[in-house]
């Protein structure tokens with residue numbers, strides 16, 4: 326618990342003196358703001374170093390841990406009643422994991438081989454995304470250029486929920502905003518749970534692995550730096566099979582299982598013997614998130630895509646004629662096996678491109694703008710250029726209105742519909 330009682334200054338700021346290897350945890354309630362300032366010493370948030378005397382602002386829903394290896398003083402201003410200091414963190418184990426990965430990178434450099442490909446998995450709310458961020462931050466701080474592979478379709482740390490993608494990490498994550506998302510590679514999945522179309526999920530995973538391999542062939546630094554793969558919290562049945570598939574598609578060298586011994590044992594049993602599987606504890610600070618909270622944070626991610634971090638962007642609204650675009654849904658509804666055409670399996674059905682006729686029910690749906698030029702291309706395995714949301718449909722005039730991050734016209738005319746909806750309430 327607290328190493329020293331926090332002290333309050335006249336402006337309502339609360340000062341915390343943290344001993345080495347302890348962390349200050351706090352959450353920001355909906356509608357509130359908390360400011361953090363490092364007064365002395367060194368500290369970091371999920372592997373991103375804090376600058377001294379800079380005020381960091383955290384808004385609604387943020388769950389933060391300020392960790393110090395050496396000891397420091399920080400000041401919190403705002404609603405800070407729930408802030409507390411903990412000595413009990415798994416950070417030393419996480420640091421050792423990073424050190425082992427760095428050794429593998431050094432070895433890879435010497436022997437002109439590829440660096441470690443790491444898959445992070447575990448049930449929901451165990452800190453998978455946070456550990457990925459930490460490992461990537463530590464690697465990039467040593468001059469590496471690792472790749473983040475995001476397979477968690479529920480939250481979407483690179484683009485919006487309902488997508489899968491990869492991002493080359495060139496600098497540590499911004500303390501407030503996270504990783505800078507420049508030139509990500511994004512694929513359309515279309516829903517927030519892999520279970521809605523597991524065949525598509527696995528197909529895109531394989532595609533991402535293929536593209537990552539190509540990048541490694543061309544870029545030695547990326548190859549030596551390896552990748553960190555963030556996965557979904559669904560670890561049973563097809564979810565588990567998807568993890569095994571991911572491990573094989575990416576030919577992972579290291580699997581980190583957070584918090585669940587059963588999953589650890591299963592993966593140890595089912596993955597090839599040369600894959601190093603490690604079980605790490607979750608941090609006591611990781612907070613369980615309710616369904617509502619998850620829905621809100623998904624909405625927030627989408628809002629941020631269109632309006633920028635803290636409203637820094639101004640999206641465009643314009644009309645699109647039905648005749649100018651082609652909208653598809655990936656995956657036909659399941660029908661009894663006996664009704665399938667001869668020689669076709671249920672799985673083929675899941676990868677089918679089904680044309681969608683624009684109508685009123687399109688309203689609020691998110692659409693991915695495919696980079697493909699023609700439906701004859703392999704649309705499923707083609708990346709997307711961005712997203713739009715339908716705000717109105719006028720069937721009489723055969724147009725729909727969209728919100729788009731870029732002005733008209735749309736860069737391409739093949740659109741893929743998501744199950745996910747977004748209400749633009751601005």
Ligand SMILES: Nc1ncnc2c1ncn2[C@@H]1O[C@H](COP(=O)(O)OP(=O)(O)OP(=O)(O)O)[C@@H](O)[C@H]1O
Pocket residue numbers: 350351387388389390448449450451452453454455456477479480556557558608609610611612
């Ligand atoms: N040490 C910590 N102290 C306080 N909060 C933390 C700590 N580590 C992580 N968190 C917070 O806990 C929440 C859940 O963490 P995270 O998103 O990493 O979990 P996850 O396992 O990836 O979740 P999911 O179920 O979405 O896959 C995040 O809001 C994160 O900021």
